[in-house]
Amino acid sequence: MTRVIICGCNGQMGQVITNIANDSDDIEVVAGIDINKNINNKYPVFEHFDLCDVKADVIIDFSHPINLLPMLKYAKANNVGIVLCTTGFSEEELSIINDSSKEIAILRSANMSLGINLIYKLIQEATKALIDADFDIEIIEKHHNKKVDAPSGTALALADAINEVLEPRYEYQYDRSTKRVPREKREIGISAVRGGTIVGEHEILFAGTDEVIEIKHTAYSKAIFAQGAIQAAKYLKGKPLGMYKMGDVINSKN
Numbered sequence: 003m004t005r006v007i008i009c010g011c012n013g014q015m016g017q018v019i020t021n022i023a024n025d026s027d028d029i030e031v032v033a034g035i036d037i038n039k040n041i042n043n044k045y046p047v048f049e050h051f052d053l054c055d056v057k058a059d060v061i062i063d064f065s066h067p068i069n070l071l072p073m074l075k076y077a078k079a080n081n082v083g084i085v086l087c088t089t090g091f092s093e094e095e096l097s098i099i100n101d102s103s104k105e106i107a108i109l110r111s112a113n114m115s116l117g118i119n120l121i122y123k124l125i126q127e128a129t130k131a132l133i134d135a136d137f138d139i140e141i142i143e144k145h146h147n148k149k150v151d152a153p154s155g156t157a158l159a160l161a162d163a164i165n166e167v168l169e170p171r172y173e174y175q176y177d178r179s180t181k182r183v184p185r186e187k188r189e190i191g192i193s194a195v196r197g198g199t200i201v202g203e204h205e206i207l208f209a210g211t212d213e214v215i216e217i218k219h220t221a222y223s224k225a226i227f228a229q230g231a232i233q234a235a236k237y238l239k240g241k242p243l244g245m246y247k248m249g250d251v252i253n254s255k256n
Contacts, residue, residue: 010065114230
């Protein structure tokens, strides 16, 4: 049994994780952290980590960067791993996260979907096969009209995955409206669409001469991210200190 604390337990993702965990035999939510305590959960909810006296194996964080420092303090004091699903961290905060992985186990991913994390591998293989044939690379992401950041963290992570196998690395082009010039060869175009209730859609285009290859992932509900976070929590339980990623979870199933 993996005992979990959900940071952001009364947010949309926190409640999806709670509902899935309630139907699971091998994971238990033992506490939650949230400033909103108006939802009746089967576990205690604390406004801050400083108030939490419940022991757990792993923290699943779907909240806000403001919770990072108290969460890390609790995790280090109690030797608890963290599945870090929150995005929007500053460069300073990312540095703190990396330093903290020298003391505790942290699994960080911009997207918890197992499918998206498999696509990271696919696009790297496609890039290595196609780049010398002068294929251009474009990423188009679509999300609901309430999403405030653009491009999405996942779109940037996809671009970063592509750049890992490129030498020299390509530049990211976010806005073509300011330039009236042909497309540069060594760039990755990243476009964002916002509308309606689109949960999440990411498409990677490899456009060559007279042919186009498209690799696409569509999320139809938030449950896929919750399922991925739960799989990550079960994987992280008992792991030694260090920085982990969703690719490690996928590889562990092979």
